[in-house]
Amino acid sequence: DVKVTQSSRYLVKRTGEKVFLECVQDMDHENMFWYRQDPGLGLRLIYFSYDVKMKEKGDIPEGYSVSREKKERFSLILESASTNQTSMYLCASSFYGNRNYEQYFGPGTRLTVT
Amino acid sequence: RKEVEQDPGPFNVPEGATVAFNCTYSNSASQSFFWYRQDCRKEPKLLMSVYSSGNEDGRFTAQLNRASQYISLLIRDSKLSDSATYLCVVKITSGTYKYIFGTGTRLKVLA
Numbered sequence: 740d741v742k743v744t745q746s747s748r749y750l751v752k753r754t755g756e757k758v759f760l761e762c763v764q765d766m767d768h769e770n771m772f773w774y775r776q777d778p779g780l781g782l783r784l785i786y787f788s789y790d791v792k793m794k795e796k797g798d799i800p801e802g803y804s805v806s807r808e809k810k811e812r813f814s815l816i817l818e819s820a821s822t823n824q825t826s827m828y829l830c831a832s833s834f835y836g837n838r839n840y841e842q843y844f845g846p847g848t849r850l851t852v853t
Numbered sequence: 854r855k856e857v858e859q860d861p862g863p864f865n866v867p868e869g870a871t872v873a874f875n876c877t878y879s880n881s882a883s884q885s886f887f888w889y890r891q892d893c894r895k896e897p898k899l900l901m902s903v904y905s906s907g908n909e910d911g912r913f914t915a916q917l918n919r920a921s922q923y924i925s926l927l928i929r930d931s932k933l934s935d936s937a938t939y940l941c942v943v944k945i946t947s948g949t950y951k952y953i954f955g956t957g958t959r960l961k962v963l964a
Contacts, residue, residue, distance in 0.1 A: 787949075841887055
């Protein structure tokens with residue numbers, strides 16, 4: 740069974756703090772993704788990575804950065820948290836390639852910025 | 854216009870009913886298609902992939918119409934446990950691979 744884990748289920752941070760969200764997958768997937776999910780807006784892609792040390796901006800990268808030093812681990816960094824970054828953050832992974840590879844999701848981190 | 858569009862619902866149906874959801878997509882580079890299920894405050898989980906010839910998994914049937922650019926999900930004999938949000942997902946190949954999500958359709962199955 741594919742397992743994607745995220746470092747925290749719930750997190751409360753103050754405005755201006757630096758926040759690290761970690762994601763680990765155990766299926767040797769090349770692709771890893773970070774999304775945020777907000778009511779009425781669905782899942783929006785923040786960043787993705789298709790290989791170690793590679794990263795690509797998604798649709799809403801502003802205010803975020805990422806790090807992929809090892810294949811199994813993909814970190815999302817909020818350099819200076821703001822209240823509009825309060826959201827559910829979901830990490831996902833998949834195999835690379837144009838076959839019918841689905842994504843597998845972690846349980847999510849519900850971040851509140853006060 | 855959103856790249857992937859779904860009717861947000863909610864669809865309120867009695868147990869045992871048949872219900873169908875549609876999803877339209879606009880990007881011609883769309884290559885693979887999926888239906889995910891998401892329970893309240895949980896992560897999305899794959900329900901089924903959608904193949905060109907259509908496919909069935911128990912009470913669930915998925916169909917793809919590339920000419921009209923839509924996919925559908927049919928649920929027969931609805932159960933209370935089917936209550937969830939159903940997300941339509943399109944995988945796009947354009948240099949790299951991206952997954953585009955619809956905002957989901959809420960289903961409530963009523964006793």
